Amino acid sequence: MNNNKFMNVLEKILLPVADKLNNNRYLTALRDGFMLALPLIIFGSIFVVIANFPFLDRLLSEEAYAAYQNALGPASAATLSIMGLFVIIGIGYNLTRQYKLQGIYGGVVALAAFLILTPQVLEGISGVIPTSSLGAEGLFLGIFTAFISAELYRYFVQKNWTIKMPPGVPDAVSRSFSALIPIAMTLTIFLAVRIIFSYTPFETVQNFIYTVIQQPLTVLGSGLPATIVAVIMIQLFWFFGLHGQIIVNSVFDPVWYALNDQNLQAFQAGIELPNVITKQFIDTFLVGMGGSGMTLAVVILLFLIGRSRQIKELGKLGGPPGIFNVNEPIIFGLPIIMNPLVLIPWVLAPVVVTIITYFAMSTGIVPKPAGIIVPWTTPIGLNGFLATGNAWQGAVLQIVNLLVVMGIWWPFLKILDKNYYENEKKASKQK
Structure with missing residues (x-):
């Protein structure tokens, strides 16, 4: 009864919030914008790893090592360093598409609006855009710009402030002219904003956004308490059948990517x-x-302690995909969703691991993440090694964390397995 009451309270609090977040057009556009940039970010990250293989600086001469890094440098410079541009295009494109309009124009108008607001001076030289403004440092401005520019473009199009071409004109030409006035008016507004800010103490919109909004949020997001809250929310949303990472990451990704980029530059x-x-x-x-x-820890435990047929078969089913960080068979097959028997380890284990990992890195026992985006399907051990800049301590920490998670889950899985085993015995006797 207590379990049912607790579940009902959680449902009443979390489900309405999660539903609104999941269906919010801006968070959806933000999520999909990052998804557009992800292949490019991973490409750049792979070459950061290749350019910084361990011991290469000792095997090669100083000149050869510098030439090697310079040869591979453009791969990350053209992707990771300007990741903000890809995210902006993706947000503008996806938000405009949600209004059933031409997404490509939403993407390009968002990019152009962002470039209008971006400082175009570097060390006294005009006409030059610093790449830092196009990466994580300019990401918050880019996100807001993409939202506003797409909304303005949508507003002007829906007001029919467009040029109508006569029949017989090719579709590509007709679409271009129909987008001309909405794009021109949208960009004019952003130009006016740039001019207005040039007379303020901030001088640019980017300085304003970074000083007033991004810096405080980055400081908050880089702390352990905010991270624990984010992790708990991810787990609770998943527990109710909602994709917790998509929901929570939509809010935290801009902060986490900005922190990631700072580490990459330092690395x-x-x-x-x-x-x-x-x-x-x-x-x-x-x-x-x-x-x-x-849940790789859960898969291992299924093989170790499983007596029931359901648990044994689930281990076989969830093992191969679990190695590559695909855990839908476990989430839906155990099940984890709406299962009060696993709620405590499901929420507790990630929080404990977050705390262990944070203190291991903050004390220097394990190197901090080097800012390298490792593909999410990379198996455990290898991804820890790569993410910490080719440090073996990253892989060892993952193994330690895996054992901790197994220890937390063990008693709860034993209870679950026993419950399944007894039910299977009863079912077989009834036959």
């Missing part, structure tokens, strides 16, 4: 990494251990 410069909490802290040391909730 490439060979200086101390500033942040423990980054995108790869979450993706590698929590998700990268079998999927959300680190």
